[in-house]
Amino acid sequence: MGIVQPENTSQNDVPVGEQPIRRDLNDPEATFEDLPFTPLLTEKQSKRANQTFKGMLLSVGFTIAVIIPLLLLNPANKEESFQHPVDLQAVASEVSGVADFKVFAPQVSGDEYANFARWKSNQIQDVSYWEFGLVMDETNFVYVRQSADANPTWIALVTDNAIPSDERVINGHNWEVRKKDQTVYMISNFKDSTLIISSDTGEEELMTVVQAAEAQGL
Structure with missing residues (x-):
């Protein structure tokens, strides 16, 4: 009975203890194993993301700061106002x-x-x-x-x-x-x-x- 040799694939060639090289997600042969566990951002991308988040917080805070005085200056209509x-x-x-x-x-x-x-x-x-x-x-x-x-x-x-x-x-x-x-x-x-x-x-x-x-x- 002959000895079955393992199929020669790129995955079998990865040395033990090293992380496998993931295929590009556009590769037709890509599998779920090729998906990253966490998004990888460059330093510039991370900085832009933080700036966008901070900008959103500032925008919300500014909107609240404008609305609250308007509500205080224009209280809800009382029943008399409909007369x-x-x-x-x-x-x-x-x-x-x-x-x-x-x-x-x-x-x-x-x-x-x-x-x-x-x-x-x-x-x-x-x-x-x-x-x-x-x-x-x-x-x-x-x-x-x-x-x-x-x-x-x-x-x-x-x-x-x-x-x-x-x-x-x-x-x-x-x-x-x-x-x-x-x-x-x-x-x-x-x-x-x-x-x-x-x-x-x-x-x-x-x-x-x-x-x-x-x-x-x-």
């Missing part, structure tokens, strides 16, 4: 010059305020009307519309076709009550105008505005 009160009495005074009726504008106090007030000329069904919104107790809202040209179609449209559900007499004056989902509408005809007061947040605030309308003597 946009308008001078209801002043706007009502201007509207009185074009309206053919006594304009309803209740006095507001405390946490109550009007967040809009305007005259709508020839809008729905060519009806011009005065409208404003009252924010009460920060969360409750009452919507008021008043017109001298109200008709059944206009009333149906602005009340979202709410169905009449009740009638109430307040200070000897009749009010029709309509409801649609969570919204309650109270409608009454005064001497020169029709008033529609509505709310979807509670009848207590609604009745407060109704009482104010009665007290103003429209």
Whole structure:
């Protein structure tokens, strides 16, 4: 039986105790054994890497140093910053010059305020009307519309076709009550105008505005 000679390869030629020479990774015959255990960097490459890392730290530190003063100078918006009160009495005074009726504008106090007030000329069904919104107790809202040209179609449209559900007499004056989902509408005809007061947040605030309308003597 003949003696089998070891295959003559470059790996078998490496003397014992010495590190094998790794093939270039682009060599088609390269194997996992040819991968370096750690990346080998020259002194210049190592210095550039350290400089890049230090530059990144300086950049982050500079960004933080700029942002912190801006945050301190611009604190988070408080709830009051989202309020946009308008001078209801002043706007009502201007509207009185074009309206053919006594304009309803209740006095507001405390946490109550009007967040809009305007005259709508020839809008729905060519009806011009005065409208404003009252924010009460920060969360409750009452919507008021008043017109001298109200008709059944206009009333149906602005009340979202709410169905009449009740009638109430307040200070000897009749009010029709309509409801649609969570919204309650109270409608009454005064001497020169029709008033529609509505709310979807509670009848207590609604009745407060109704009482104010009665007290103003429209």
